[in-house]
């Protein structure tokens with residue numbers, strides 16, 4: 001006789017975030033490059049961003065977010081057996097930033113590794129952690145998006161330096177038994193895509209195996225914009241199809257925070273009302289893999305996201321990579 005199927009779900013147990021103290025406004029940038037608050041706000045919706053200070057690195061930001069998530073969950077490092085850090089700005093070429101977070105929180109068991117999918121990194125990390133948890137191999141995962149993009153920017157290039165910021169966000173996913181229905185709490189579905197033919201549109205012009213340097217971020221902004229909306233709409237539709245849900249079922253839409261115009265156009269394409277969108281790009285800029293967990297933490301802290309609610313996350317970034325995940329909080 002076939003035993004009844006167990007449905008393990010990866011349920012959000014806690015969330016935390018960290019932003020560096022140094023806050024940089026558009027007016028501050030006007031003093032550094034030929035730009036204006038008007039131009040930046042109109043084209044991107046960004047008004048402010050945080051920049052890591054001396055002594056702060058991706059792992060220190062990630063560790064602060066991880067500690068906040070552990071506190072929120074009422075757990076300690078002993079309760080975690082997997083750490084995934086999504087980042088494109090690791091402390092070092094190796095070891096993985098995740099191992100530095102592991103050491104900093106006092107954890108010497110389990111496994112820790114980095115995942116690199118640029119701005120889509122957090123969605124890729126959630127999907128990866130979910131696969132580990134539902135397989136039964138691990139019980140609780142710290143899933144972190146952390147970046148110090150300020151260290152990759154060409155601060156003389158006004159077309160890119162005004163867009164990005166630093167920060168970190170973390171969630172704890174815990175394997176819990178569900179029913180298999182979409183009323184279950186946890187990650188209900190995830191959809192990941194990539195297409196390496198788009199490298200030239202958004203890349204860093206250095207690396208250990210090419211130039212032997214770190215390099216600077218380069219972007220053909222218009223080309224990225226042109227692809228972004230269609231790509232994220234595709235993977236959100238995949239999530240709706242896989243779960244039999246529609247945009248009307250969403251409580252919150254928490255997109256990657258790159259640009260207000262991309263966010264609004266994506267929501268409009270899918271018929272998601274603007275009052276359901278969580279927007280933090282105005283305050284944080286584009287923090288790449290950190291942007292979604294920072295936005296989730298903001299909306300959880302101010303009481304918008306509540307247990308049982310249906311939350312869509314999505315992102316698109318360098319590669320290109322893109323993906324979505326539907327989570328019942």
Ligand code: ACO
Pocket residue numbers: 034035036039040043044119158159160162163202219220221222223224225228256257258259286316317318
């Ligand atoms: N301040 C003032 N003027 C500027 C600035 C600036 N910071 N940057 C560019 N300009 C000028 C350009 O030089 C150009 O001047 P010109 O007409 O005299 O040549 C003019 O503004 C228009 O430039 P465009 O690049 O065509 O401006 P566009 O309307 O496309 O906006 C932007 C640029 C904001 C980058 C837009 O293309 C965009 O948002 N693209 C998406 C890219 C993105 O968000 N990437 C993030 C990483 S990927 C991701 O996270 C999804």
